[in-house]
Amino acid sequence: MSTDNGHLSVIEGAERMMFRLDEIDELMQCSSDGEQDAITTHLNGELDLHSVLAGHEAELSALREDFIQAHVDEAENICSLYMEFVECEKKLVHFEEEIIAFQRRLADSADDMVKMQQQTVSLVRSINNRRLGSSRLSEVYTVLQECDTFCNAIAQRDVDEKYLENISELEKKLSFFSSNKELEGSAVDLETRPRLQSAAVRAGDKLLRYFGKKILALTEAEDLASIESQQQSLVETGRNAIGFLKSYNQPIAEAIFQDYARRMSEVFARHVRAVLHDFGELCVVNASSMETIITADDVHDVMCNRDVGSPKGNHVTVAVQAIKFPVQPFPRRERSVSQHMRTFAGRMLKSERPIKTRETTIYDILAALSTMRIQDDSFTLDAAAALPLENVGCWSWHFLRCVHLVVNLCITECWFIRQFFFLHRQRKNLTRRRHLCVSCWGMPSMLPTTPFERTCRL
Numbered sequence: 001m002s003t004d005n006g007h008l009s010v011i012e013g014a015e016r017m018m019f020r021l022d023e024i025d026e027l028m029q030c031s032s033d034g035e036q037d038a039i040t041t042h043l044n045g046e047l048d049l050h051s052v053l054a055g056h057e058a059e060l061s062a063l064r065e066d067f068i069q070a071h072v073d074e075a076e077n078i079c080s081l082y083m084e085f086v087e088c089e090k091k092l093v094h095f096e097e098e099i100i101a102f103q104r105r106l107a108d109s110a111d112d113m114v115k116m117q118q119q120t121v122s123l124v125r126s127i128n129n130r131r132l133g134s135s136r137l138s139e140v141y142t143v144l145q146e147c148d149t150f151c152n153a154i155a156q157r158d159v160d161e162k163y164l165e166n167i168s169e170l171e172k173k174l175s176f177f178s179s180n181k182e183l184e185g186s187a188v189d190l191e192t193r194p195r196l197q198s199a200a201v202r203a204g205d206k207l208l209r210y211f212g213k214k215i216l217a218l219t220e221a222e223d224l225a226s227i228e229s230q231q232q233s234l235v236e237t238g239r240n241a242i243g244f245l246k247s248y249n250q251p252i253a254e255a256i257f258q259d260y261a262r263r264m265s266e267v268f269a270r271h272v273r274a275v276l277h278d279f280g281e282l283c284v285v286n287a288s289s290m291e292t293i294i295t296a297d298d299v300h301d302v303m304c305n306r307d308v309g310s311p312k313g314n315h316v317t318v319a320v321q322a323i324k325f326p327v328q329p330f331p332r333r334e335r336s337v338s339q340h341m342r343t344f345a346g347r348m349l350k351s352e353r354p355i356k357t358r359e360t361t362i363y364d365i366l367a368a369l370s371t372m373r374i375q376d377d378s379f380t381l382d383a384a385a386a387l388p389l390e391n392v393g394c395w396s397w398h399f400l401r402c403v404h405l406v407v408n409l410c411i412t413e414c415w416f417i418r419q420f421f422f423l424h425r426q427r428k429n430l431t432r433r434r435h436l437c438v439s440c441w442g443m444p445s446m447l448p449t450t451p452f453e454r455t456c457r458l
Helices: 002-030 033-044 049-156 161-179 187-219 222-250 251-285 297-303 339-348 362-370 383-389 395-421 426-438 453-458
Strands: 372-375 378-381
Touching: 033 161, 033 339, 049 187, 161 222, 187 222, 222 395, 251 395, 339 426, 362 383, 378 395, 426 453
Parallel strands: none
Antiparallel strands: 372 378
């Protein structure tokens, strides 16, 4: 039995040997030349392959242990790092919560600041209202103290610059009572307003006489330049008084305007008539054949020798001939010495008429036109450029002088009326004021006619 077992073990060892030889052949075939040499060296050597394999396996096992230990150490480091990350995340979350809480506290602080600002604004308003109330009370107290003084001064003093200043102060006092609705119906209002209004009525009578004298002085002025200077002075001193009368004594204001319109219209009409008369005579002297200086009746009387002063029976009856225009005026040597011609010659040869020294040329007309100076709302004539035209009967030059007078008269008068009578009107009546100023010169107005406007049209 033992023999059989030994035989079997030998057979198994031989088979194992053959199997390993086959493996060695396969390994040799799959290896490179260098590897084949190394395998051959190991096979030819005396080393035991089992011991070599065991040594290699021991080294591999040691390396495996080192590798595992290294990975374990790294895993511990990674775990510790992870734990640190977790702690940092917790700290970040806590920090965000603190930021949110701080924002909430900041919002609460902002609301508190807004409330404090609102309280400050309301406090400032209260202080301003108290100051305003104190100033109003002070004004009321001042009015009560000075009311009697103003009323006595207005009732007793004559009209002068100080009087006009008192009128301005009186208007301020009345405006104060009118603008303060809180005082309406109060004891102060009921006590003070009647006295001030009574003073305004008494002031109206004095101002009517004062401005009547001023208007009379305007009518007695020698020339338009003097009138303009007096008007400027009157605007500076009496404009506030007129505004006061319009507010508190309208009939007196209308009476002053009516008196001014009536008197000054006569003055300006007189000046304009004189200029137009001189200009008309100049037109007659310089009339062309279309504007004869001898009428048809005068020509017929001359041709018939019907002189008023001729002897009786010396009248010759001549058939009346049809007068055909243009009619040339007779030369001086052919004119009759009738009363008609003597009257006409005497009127034309008055000493106050300018004597024409030379005839008008085209250069004189151009020089007359070059004297005009128009800038903004002013129309003037250059005196230096007009000197050569004084001794020339230039129709254009005299026409420009006439137009210059009328234009400046209208501009000056409209300025005075606007500044003196209408400056205190409200802005909404601006269009009505302009039409009213125009209506003073007889031009139609597009607005409805009131009694005051009808007065202005005198």
